[in-house]
Amino acid sequence: MRRLLLSLVVLVSGAARSGEADVIDVKLRRMSAGVCDIDVTVNSSDTGRSHYTDDFEVPGPDGRVLGRRTQFHPHETEQPFTRDLYGVKIPAGVSEVTVRARHKPKGYDGLTRKVVLPR
16 A cells, blocks of 8 residues: 555656746737747756757647747756747737747657736
């Protein structure tokens, strides 16, 4: 019984762990009707050009990507790091978006953030 309980604790804690590129903060500003600027803070395990956060994106509720920022270099000495994405066009009727970061080579395995759009 004790072994089973320990196994469950390991499984649950593993599911709650973060990934290689975690979105830890998002600041969103409405610039005009249907257009937002977004500041995204990512904590990642960058170790060089073959292992770093290479982009973040903003998919809408239907999965269509509304905005993306590509990162061209690692941020080994700047953790967490914040970058902006300007002019994201948000379709009418969308009230929240998700922000996620991709880590090369692991993909979108980290924590995401949902953001309610300002009115």
